[in-house]
Amino acid sequence: MALNSNDLKYFRFAFKAMGTPCEIQLFAESHSEAKRVSDAAMADVRRLEARYSRYRNDSLLSAINRVAAEGGQVAVDDETAGLLNYAATCYEQSDGLFDITSGILRRAWRFEQGKLPDDAQVRGLLEQVGWHKLRWEPPVLEFPVAGMELDFGGIVKEYAVDRAAALCRDAGVRHGVINLGGDIKLIGSRADGSPWRVGISHPRQKGSMIKTLALREGAVASSGDYERCIVVDGIRYGHVLNPKSGWPVRHLAAVSVVGDFCVVAGSASTIAMLKEENGPAWLDAMGLPHLWIDVEGNVGGSLAESAAYSKSRSIRN
Incomplete structure (x- = not known):
C-alpha cells in the first residue's frame, strides 16, 4: 500500500458485532484493497465475539462458566490467559472495584422491568462475587466457590478494537479508525495529515456532544450510566454496579478516557x-x-478545556 497520501482514497465499512453498530474507516489505494483489510479486521472481531460472548452457549466463556457453576478448574489458552492477567491487574489497580466476576449481579438488576431488585437477592449474589475468591495460576483457573461466573464485557470489545487496528496496520494501513460501538482506536492521522474528530456524547442530551476532540493517535473509550438504566422516585440507577455493594454507582454520569490502547482507556x-x-x-x-x-x-477533567492528546501511561502490571 503506497504511503503517498495523494494516491489514497477514503473508505468506510459499517457492520454490527458485539451487540452494537461498528465501523472501520480507512484510506487505501483501492476499494478492493480496503475491503480485503477491513474484512480481515471484521473477521477477527467476530472471532472474539464467538469466543467470549456470554450470550452463546458454544462460546469458550460459556464453557468456562459451566465449570464455574459446579466449582472446579479449567486450563485456558494464551489469549484467554492474557485477558485474565489484565483483569487481575485492573482488579488490583482499582482496589477490587473492577471485577469480572460481578456480571452475575445482572440476575438481580433487570433494568427492563423498571423496578429495583430485592436487597436480599443482591446480598445473596454477592456471595458469588469476588476475583479474590478464584485461584488463577496460569494457565489454570480454579473456582473453589461454586456458582460463580466470569464476564469479559468490560474488556473484550476494547481488546477487539486494538487487535483490529493492529491487523489493519500490519496490512499496510497508515490512516484509519476502528470504532466498535463508540470504543475507538486511531491508526495515524487522516491521509492529508489532519486530525480525526472524535465526539464525546452527552449522557443526558441525546444527539449532543460535550466535546469534540481532534486526535492523530491513540484511543478513546467511555463509560456511563446511560446505556441501561431505570429511574425510580427521581433517582437514576445505571448499569455500572459496585461489586462490593451490588448497587449502581451514583456520582459520575459518564467518563471518557484517551489512552494509547483502547483496552486501557x-x-x-x-x-x-x-x-x-x-x-x-x-x-x-x-x-x-x-x-x-x-x-x-x-x-471536568484534563480534556475539558483542551482537545490536545498527550502521551499517556497505561495501567501497568
Whole structure:
C-alpha cells in the first residue's frame, strides 16, 4: 500500500458485532484493497465475539462458566490467559472495584422491568462475587466457590478494537479508525495529515456532544450510566454496579478516557465510574487524559478545556 497520501482514497465499512453498530474507516489505494483489510479486521472481531460472548452457549466463556457453576478448574489458552492477567491487574489497580466476576449481579438488576431488585437477592449474589475468591495460576483457573461466573464485557470489545487496528496496520494501513460501538482506536492521522474528530456524547442530551476532540493517535473509550438504566422516585440507577455493594454507582454520569490502547482507556473509564467522587483524582494520578460529567451536570477533567492528546501511561502490571 503506497504511503503517498495523494494516491489514497477514503473508505468506510459499517457492520454490527458485539451487540452494537461498528465501523472501520480507512484510506487505501483501492476499494478492493480496503475491503480485503477491513474484512480481515471484521473477521477477527467476530472471532472474539464467538469466543467470549456470554450470550452463546458454544462460546469458550460459556464453557468456562459451566465449570464455574459446579466449582472446579479449567486450563485456558494464551489469549484467554492474557485477558485474565489484565483483569487481575485492573482488579488490583482499582482496589477490587473492577471485577469480572460481578456480571452475575445482572440476575438481580433487570433494568427492563423498571423496578429495583430485592436487597436480599443482591446480598445473596454477592456471595458469588469476588476475583479474590478464584485461584488463577496460569494457565489454570480454579473456582473453589461454586456458582460463580466470569464476564469479559468490560474488556473484550476494547481488546477487539486494538487487535483490529493492529491487523489493519500490519496490512499496510497508515490512516484509519476502528470504532466498535463508540470504543475507538486511531491508526495515524487522516491521509492529508489532519486530525480525526472524535465526539464525546452527552449522557443526558441525546444527539449532543460535550466535546469534540481532534486526535492523530491513540484511543478513546467511555463509560456511563446511560446505556441501561431505570429511574425510580427521581433517582437514576445505571448499569455500572459496585461489586462490593451490588448497587449502581451514583456520582459520575459518564467518563471518557484517551489512552494509547483502547483496552486501557475502556477499563480506566469504568474504574473511574466505580471510584465515584475519587474517580477524577485517580485518572489524574494515572496520567490519563479524560473528561467527566457528574450526575449534577458538572463537567471536568484534563480534556475539558483542551482537545490536545498527550502521551499517556497505561495501567501497568
